[in-house]
Amino acid sequence: PNNQSSDDEPPEVELKELPPYLEYAFLGKNEKWPVIIAKDLNVNKKSALINVLKSQKKAIAWKLIDIRDPEFCSHKILLKEDYSPKVQSQRRVNPKIHDVIKKEVEKLLDAGLIYPISDSPWVSPIHCVPKKGGMTVIKNDENELVPTRLVTGWRVCVDYRKLNEATRKDHFPL
Template sequence: MGWELSDLPGINPSICTHRILMEEEVKPIRQQQRRLNPTLLDVVKKEVTKLLAAGIIYPISNSQWVSLVHVVPKKSGMTVTKNQHDELVPTRIQNSWRVCINYKRLNQATRKDHFLLPFIDQVLEKLVGKSHYCFLDGYSSYMQIHIALEDQHKTTFTFPFGTFAYTRLPFGLCNAPGTFQRCMTNIFSDLLHD
């Protein structure tokens, strides 16, 4: 259990490790950084500092794969406001920012993992007639999963204060959902089969 990223050691790599396997004859893509306005640059700098302190990213200078940072509004909560016709309409509140990496080019070159995610109705059917069940919410779930050492350089991103790569699984990689589900299936295997 942890209260912040630096408290979390992650899932033991012997249980689950993320791989980034490439399609045949793919050439690495190194994207050039883009300018960020000062407000967003400060948001990225704070996030990078937090991830660096937690050991989730590390400085890197020699990666052939470099992706771009994006900052998008994080929507949280709803309010009611009047529109141009003086009608009350529900409106999402944007009060913070989410820093993410655009792995589109890397994902295009990545060999796809076809691990099937379960259908929610099938999961719920397994609960029928059970007297007990619980709900688990993993804190920064993807970032609990380590990336194989030989693949970490492929997660490299750049912004004006440096170039960094992930040691843990970031959001946005095409095979992340499959890796996460495979990991959860492995961890809870004794509970999944009656």
């Protein structure tokens, strides 16, 4: 079955505010496929870039299912000889965060981007950090206005610091 995103179905994404040096451009017949490009490109370069992106649109993984072969983008980890594997214990998380982590792991498993390994000598802890969604102002206990970050969701991260210490250095740290 063809699970590839069709030209009729643009990905469902929330267009977020970009830094001042970036802007959105849109591809496809209905111009509903968002890409982020540099804002300071002159008209000719911007047009040339958008034409290349339009002509190579099928090469872009718009959704997880669009990644044709995860082997293509898999890491090869070369360990130093004098390091032994580290098993770091997982920290307890509250049920809400546990559900966020579970959904993210299931999404990656379903897409074939990760797979279970029951006997791995390495175990790295998972952290869930808030996605920052801008600022708002609220009143504190003393009735003062205080700027506060809005949390718009959660980002699941794996703490690979111990693994990075044991890895021969290359140009692509985890």
